[in-house]
Amino acid sequence: MKSHVNLALVGFGTIGSGTLQLLKEHRRDVEARVGAKVRMKWICAKEYKYPQLIDKTIRKTKNWQDVINDPDVDCVIELMGGTHPALDVVTAALKAGKHVVTANKAILSKHWNDIFGTAERMRKLVYFEAAVGGGVPVVQALNEGLAGNKIHKIVGILNGTTNFILTQMQETGASFDEALKAAQVAGFAEANPTFDIEGIDAAQKISILASLAAGQWLSPDHVTSEGISRLQSTDSRIIQERFNCTIKLLAIAEKTPRGWILRVHPTLVPNAHPFAHARNEYNAIALHGNAVGEVMLYGKGAGRLPTASAVLSDIIFISRQIANGTAGRVPYVSRRDHQTVEFGSMNDVRCRYYLRITTLDKPGVLSKLTGILGKNKVSLASVHQDTFGNQSAPSSVTVILLTHESREADVQASVKAIDRLSTTKAKTVLLRME
Amino acid sequence: MKSHVNLALVGFGTIGSGTLQLLKEHRRDVEARVGAKVRMKWICAKEYKYPQLIDKTIRKTKNWQDVINDPDVDCVIELMGGTHPALDVVTAALKAGKHVVTANKAILSKHWNDIFGTAERMRKLVYFEAAVGGGVPVVQALNEGLAGNKIHKIVGILNGTTNFILTQMQETGASFDEALKAAQVAGFAEANPTFDIEGIDAAQKISILASLAAGQWLSPDHVTSEGISRLQSTDSRIIQERFNCTIKLLAIAEKTPRGWILRVHPTLVPNAHPFAHARNEYNAIALHGNAVGEVMLYGKGAGRLPTASAVLSDIIFISRQIANGTAGRVPYVSRRDHQTVEFGSMNDVRCRYYLRITTLDKPGVLSKLTGILGKNKVSLASVHQDTFGNQSAPSSVTVILLTHESREADVQASVKAIDRLSTTKAKTVLLRME
Numbered sequence: 001m002k003s004h005v006n007l008a009l010v011g012f013g014t015i016g017s018g019t020l021q022l023l024k025e026h027r028r029d030v031e032a033r034v035g036a037k038v039r040m041k042w043i044c045a046k047e048y049k050y051p052q053l054i055d056k057t058i059r060k061t062k063n064w065q066d067v068i069n070d071p072d073v074d075c076v077i078e079l080m081g082g083t084h085p086a087l088d089v090v091t092a093a094l095k096a097g098k099h100v101v102t103a104n105k106a107i108l109s110k111h112w113n114d115i116f117g118t119a120e121r122m123r124k125l126v127y128f129e130a131a132v133g134g135g136v137p138v139v140q141a142l143n144e145g146l147a148g149n150k151i152h153k154i155v156g157i158l159n160g161t162t163n164f165i166l167t168q169m170q171e172t173g174a175s176f177d178e179a180l181k182a183a184q185v186a187g188f189a190e191a192n193p194t195f196d197i198e199g200i201d202a203a204q205k206i207s208i209l210a211s212l213a214a215g216q217w218l219s220p221d222h223v224t225s226e227g228i229s230r231l232q233s234t235d236s237r238i239i240q241e242r243f244n245c246t247i248k249l250l251a252i253a254e255k256t257p258r259g260w261i262l263r264v265h266p267t268l269v270p271n272a273h274p275f276a277h278a279r280n281e282y283n284a285i286a287l288h289g290n291a292v293g294e295v296m297l298y299g300k301g302a303g304r305l306p307t308a309s310a311v312l313s314d315i316i317f318i319s320r321q322i323a324n325g326t327a328g329r330v331p332y333v334s335r336r337d338h339q340t341v342e343f344g345s346m347n348d349v350r351c352r353y354y355l356r357i358t359t360l361d362k363p364g365v366l367s368k369l370t371g372i373l374g375k376n377k378v379s380l381a382s383v384h385q386d387t388f389g390n391q392s393a394p395s396s397v398t399v400i401l402l403t404h405e406s407r408e409a410d411v412q413a414s415v416k417a418i419d420r421l422s423t424t425k426a427k428t429v430l431l432r433m434e
Numbered sequence: 435m436k437s438h439v440n441l442a443l444v445g446f447g448t449i450g451s452g453t454l455q456l457l458k459e460h461r462r463d464v465e466a467r468v469g470a471k472v473r474m475k476w477i478c479a480k481e482y483k484y485p486q487l488i489d490k491t492i493r494k495t496k497n498w499q500d501v502i503n504d505p506d507v508d509c510v511i512e513l514m515g516g517t518h519p520a521l522d523v524v525t526a527a528l529k530a531g532k533h534v535v536t537a538n539k540a541i542l543s544k545h546w547n548d549i550f551g552t553a554e555r556m557r558k559l560v561y562f563e564a565a566v567g568g569g570v571p572v573v574q575a576l577n578e579g580l581a582g583n584k585i586h587k588i589v590g591i592l593n594g595t596t597n598f599i600l601t602q603m604q605e606t607g608a609s610f611d612e613a614l615k616a617a618q619v620a621g622f623a624e625a626n627p628t629f630d631i632e633g634i635d636a637a638q639k640i641s642i643l644a645s646l647a648a649g650q651w652l653s654p655d656h657v658t659s660e661g662i663s664r665l666q667s668t669d670s671r672i673i674q675e676r677f678n679c680t681i682k683l684l685a686i687a688e689k690t691p692r693g694w695i696l697r698v699h700p701t702l703v704p705n706a707h708p709f710a711h712a713r714n715e716y717n718a719i720a721l722h723g724n725a726v727g728e729v730m731l732y733g734k735g736a737g738r739l740p741t742a743s744a745v746l747s748d749i750i751f752i753s754r755q756i757a758n759g760t761a762g763r764v765p766y767v768s769r770r771d772h773q774t775v776e777f778g779s780m781n782d783v784r785c786r787y788y789l790r791i792t793t794l795d796k797p798g799v800l801s802k803l804t805g806i807l808g809k810n811k812v813s814l815a816s817v818h819q820d821t822f823g824n825q826s827a828p829s830s831v832t833v834i835l836l837t838h839e840s841r842e843a844d845v846q847a848s849v850k851a852i853d854r855l856s857t858t859k860a861k862t863v864l865l866r867m868e
Contacts, residue, residue: 022582022725032649033581033768129579135726137579144578145563145571147467148456148746215466274708274732291456291743292569295733298708300726309725312582326760334467 002074004037005319008067010089011080012045015103015130018308019077019315020053026312033316036323042067068092074322077311078102087111090126094118099327101314103130103307109204112217116333123328125321127314132158132205135306136299137313138285142212143333149289151213152255155434158205160281160302161196162228162249164188166266167279169236170246176231188281188302198227199264202251206262209285210253215334216341218253218260224346226265235356235429238400239268242384243354246276250434259342261349268354268433274298347409352381352433354402355411357418358426361397365423369399376414378406396425402433436508438471439753442501444523445514446479449537449564452742453511453749454487460746467750470757476501502526508756511745512536521545524560528552533761535748537564537741543638546651550767557762559755561748566592566639569740570733571747572719576646577767583723585647586689589868592639594715594736595630596662596683598622600700601713603670604680610665622715622736632661633698636685640696643719644687649770652687652694658780660699669790669863672834673702676818677788680710684868693776695783702788702867708732781843786815786867788836789845791852792860795831799857803833810848812840830859836867 009016020040023030030038039057044064048054064085067073076093078100080086087107093100095118102108108115108131119126129139133156142151157163161183168179180197183189195201203223210218228249239245250267253260269275274296278284283301288294300306321327359365366385373380384400403411415428443450454474457464464472473491478498482488498519501507510527512534514520521541527534529552536542542549542565553560563573567590576585591597595617602613614631617623629635637657644652662683673679684701687694703709708730712718717735722728734740755761793799800819807814818834837845849862 026582026584029584029649032770035764135580135723136729137575140574140579141571141731144751145574145747146569146743147750148460148743148748150460150463215463272711274711277706277708289569289743291739291746293734293740295570295731297575297729297731299729305725306727309580309582309723312725313579314582316581317578320764324760324763326758326763329758329760330469330754336466 001325002036002323004039005034005322006039006041006072006074007077007315008042008044008070008073009040009077009079010044010064010067011078012043012048012050013079014304015307015311016045016079017050017053018304019079019311022305022308022312023315024053030312030316034319034323036319038315038319041073042070064089068096073098075099075101075315075318077315078104079311083107083110090115091118094122094124094126097122097124099125099318099322101127101311101318103128103311105131105201105204105208109207109220112211112219113335116331116335120331125318125328125332127318127332129314130307130310132208133283133285133297134160134301134303135309136283136285136297136301137310138209138297139212141295141297142209142287146287146289146292146295149291151287151289153288154206154209154213154253154285156206156209156251156285157248157275157278157283158251158285158301159196159202159249160283161189161193162202163278163282164280165197166228166247166249169231169233170240173233173237175233176229197229199225199249202249202264206251206253206264210260210262212333213253214260214341215336216339217335218262218341222260222343223262223264225263228266231266232429235431238356239354243268244271245269245433246271247431248275256344256348258344258348261344261346263346263349265432268431347407349408350405352403352405353411354431354433355400355415356429357399357401357424358396359399360423360425361395362423366399368421368423369401369418372417373401373403373414376410378410378414379404435759436470436757438473439468439756440473440475440506440508441511441749442476442478442504442507443474443511443513444478444498444501445512446477446482446484447513448738449741449745450479450513451484451487452738453513453745456739456742456746457749458487464746464750468753468757470753472749472753475507476504498523502530502532507532509533509535509749509752511749512538513745517541517544524549525552528556528558528560531556531558533559533752533756535561535745535752537562537745539565539635539638539642543641543654546645546653547769550765550769554765559752559762559766561752561766563748564741564744566642567717567719567731568594568735568737569743570717570719570731570735571744572643572731573646575729575731576643576721580721580723580726580729583725585721585723587722588640588643588647588687588719590640590643590685590719591682591709591712591717592685592719592735593630593636593683594717595623595627596636597712597716598714599631600662600681600683603665603667604674607667607671609667610663631663633659633683636683636698640685640687640698644694644696646767647687648694648775649768650773650775651769652696652775656694656777657696657698659697662700665700666863669865672790673788677702678705679703679867680705681865682709690778690782692778692782695778695780697780697783699866702865781841783842784839786837786839787845788834788865788867789849790863791833791835791858792830793833794857794859795829796857800833802855802857803835803852806851807835807837807848810844812844812848813838
């Protein structure tokens with residue numbers, strides 16, 4: 001039994017300072033759960049924006065090696081973000097015999113086997129509840145609570161920035177650019193938002209969840225990603241008004257007979273579905289298990305204190321095991337390295353599709369369109385033709401087609417053929433439905 | 435390191451047989467996660483309804499002492515239900531140095547300190563994911579995933595039977611008795627349904643969740659319970675048609691400035707709230723933390739395989755620790771025995787109320803009613819007066835009052851005064867809103 005657990009915080013931005021704040025506020029609770037004193041020994045950061053949180057007992061450094069070289073440090077909390085030097089910090093910490101708590105989805109998703117392999121060899125723990133879903137305890141639910149299931153599908157709203165933007169577009173009729181600006185003003189989008197709006201963040205998060213579900217590394221390189229930056233408010237409006245749906249950026253991992261298929265794309269969700277209620281920075285995740293059916297989790301996926309609370313729960317459980325001398329005897333993530341992972345192709349995805357076609361208003365055009373789809377084995381659920389409020393080009397007309405469940409490759413081939421028609425006046429908009 | 439973990443199943447009904455079935459189906463996955471062979475050594479039951487699941491390697495007995503007396507048994511899985519002899523089995527198992535997995539909300543909620551006290555003294559684990567929420571991993575979410583929070587409110591649909599009955603009443607217009615029969619036919623209600631419909635089951639479950647949140651035992655004796663057996667289809671219909679709400683049996687634990695208040699009662703929930711989407715056997719639980727805000731979990735709260743999958747996840751995590759020799763070094767549930775628990779009174783609950791008053795259709799009656807409420811400091815949000823489809827008693831009229839947030843004691847005093855009026859023709863119906 002250790003009477004003290006020594007922590008070191010590397011990275012002291014929004015989440016790092018939030019974590020220290022919660023640790024101070026909840027110290028009595030935390031220490032009761034841990035069964036030992038929990039002490040923040042080091043903070044490593046380039047600058048110290050929240051000096052009021054840093055008392056005299058905490059040592060400060062700009063050099064993360066100081067933390068690694070201190071043999072008293074039991075656990076390193078990496079909250080720098082990005083890949084460099086975060087990956088080096090985590091690897092060096094494990095190799096120096098320290099446990100790790102991290103919220104870093106980039107390094108976990110891209111270096112899964114390296115990180116957990118090193119952890120296993122060193123018999124150290126890596127906890128990462130805050131890396132996916134912010135305050136929503138989805139990592140633990142998937143890794144432990146639902147361990148009695150084979151999870152064959154995960155569907156999630158995993159990115160708060162895009163969900164904030166989509167909520168704004170939906171509720172205020174704003175364009176993508178306007179909604180992005182609103183998100184930046186509200187502090188929900190970075191100055192350079194590419195990582196979020198192009199679906200890269202969601203791809204890394206679904207890679208982590210799918211790797212937990214599969215017990216094998218499914219890297220983000222296998223995720224087919226489509227962001228929201230090309231979404232038009234026209235579609236957002238039509239989908240809401242005509243189809244009683246809302247657009248969400250969904251991250252989906254599914255085990256098909258041909259293997260795992262991972263994808264991120266804007267998706268039509270019926271307003272009656274609980275996902276439609278996940279507004280702004282909220283995340284929602286549905287886990288489908290063979291025994292339990294569907295389990296849904298919902299909560300704040302971003303924000304300082306929600307994310308910091310997930311980091312703190314990791315700190316509590318890792319510290320408890322450190323205090324008791326059991327930490328690292330059992331790896332947190334189980335991996336079956338020896339098995340090869342099978343991947344299916346995006347072409348084999350089956351779902352329903354929304355197609356918005358801008359075409360010349362000429363006789364026979366509709367029959368041509370439906371003919372192309374029929375030839376490609378895409379069957380239609382409904383056809384809608386009118387101006388949809390677009391009076392600017394009176395000679396052209398908007399046709400909206402909703403398909404029955406169809407194969408991605410067949411729909412893509414149809415859209416290609418439609419866009420080659422001389423009567424088609426703009427690139428066809430394709431959105432998927434869940 | 436142990437190469438084998440030996441389990442014993444006590445109770446072989448619906449959940450017990452489901453657990454054995456899942457263990458067999460998932461054996462490779464389970465053993466990969468555990469890092470050792472997992473063997474069901476004993477089944478103890480009065481009768482063996484699923485003989486095809488029981489292979490020759492499993493020993494059978496009718497006497498649970500056989501299981502306790504076998505020094506090879508590492509973990510006892512108690513799935514008998516009820517208090518006797520389940521409590522004796524769990525206590526004897528712990529005292530004999532065995533870990534325990536149980537789904538028994540009755541013994542946990544009523545003997546919390548005894549069971550976890552014995553477990554702590556013996557350094558043994560008691561896991562109980564299936565005791566609340568069936569397949570929904572709410573115990574782990576509360577106990578571990580959200581440990582970085584102070585949880586101050588828990589609201590849940592925790593009983594599948596009553597939720598099935600309420601869904602039937604709502605969707606088919608059935609009376610309570612008809613809906614109960616439908617639930618019995620569908621296998622969602624027992625022949626003697628008292629335990630479920632009077633809210634006793636939900637009270638035990640909210641007691642368990644609140645005890646986890648508080649880190650102290652909040653016994654079901656402190657839960658104010660009201661069941662659904664007196665609900666009338668009239669109210670179900672009015673609430674749906676006029677107020678766009680649905681009735682759910684909610685279990686609520688809230689930490690107020692005066693202490694914890696625990697209650698179970700039928701409650702109006704707006705149809706736009708995600709809880710309204712939890713139909714039939716689904717459970718939904720909202721956990722409110724100071725850092726994370728609201729986290730919601732949703733999934734199947736009853737049924738053979740959903741519940742068995744929760745038992746199996748407990749078996750996996752307990753077996754993993756048994757195999758590694760770490761089980762019981764850290765208690766699963768942290769308790770702060772020394773602190774006394776403060777309880778608030780049901781009288782101090784503040785919420786909105788629905789009152790249905792049946793009164794003589796005489797001038798001045800409405801002003802009398804509203805006068806009583808005003809005198810008791812209950813302010814009204816809306817007043818509705820018509821026959822509400824009730825043509826049977828032309829001389830009487832139905833008045834429905836929705837209040838603003840008011841204090842329980844004030845509303846109860848008002849209802850008492852209203853029911854004493856000579857013009858009031860039936861007991862006033864009082865329902866709460868969330």
